[in-house]
Amino acid sequence: MGTLQLEVVTPDKTVVSTQVEMAVCPGVEGEFGVLPQHVSLLSALKVGALRYRVDGKDQYVFISGGFADVNDNVLSVLAESAEQAADIDAARAEAARERAEKRLAEKSEELDQRRAEAALQRALSRLEVARLG
Numbered sequence: 001m002g003t004l005q006l007e008v009v010t011p012d013k014t015v016v017s018t019q020v021e022m023a024v025c026p027g028v029e030g031e032f033g034v035l036p037q038h039v040s041l042l043s044a045l046k047v048g049a050l051r052y053r054v055d056g057k058d059q060y061v062f063i064s065g066g067f068a069d070v071n072d073n074v075l076s077v078l079a080e081s082a083e084q085a086a087d088i089d090a091a092r093a094e095a096a097r098e099r100a101e102k103r104l105a106e107k108s109e110e111l112d113q114r115r116a117e118a119a120l121q122r123a124l125s126r127l128e129v130a131r132l133g
Helices: 090-106 113-132
Strands: 004-009 014-020 022-027 030-034 041-054 057-071 074-079 082-084
Touching: 004 022, 014 041, 014 074, 014 082, 022 057, 022 074, 030 041, 041 074, 041 113, 057 113, 090 113
Parallel strands: 004 074
Antiparallel strands: 004 014, 022 030, 022 041, 041 057, 057 074, 057 082
């Protein structure tokens, strides 16, 4: 079936640059798959796990929003932040989850509800990707 090039980049670094058999991205309208020779596509991404397959084995990257662009057999993911599953510090992600849940439980007037919920979602997604990887 062939492969396509996957590039996952953040403002700071390239997180993934490899040939893959397929990828599944966390789109804002739901997950979507990309196979070799996929039609051109541009999609916004939400916080979640990007799954890709190399040599029949699934690998995972945490994505904190951004965009996916498919063109000429290349899937380019431009993410606000991204981490390979093996690079996620689960203890740090767990501490972030606890902080976010504590902030949400306090319900103070100064609380930015959306920011706190987004922080919780990022922490939960990082923990899930670490578990999968």
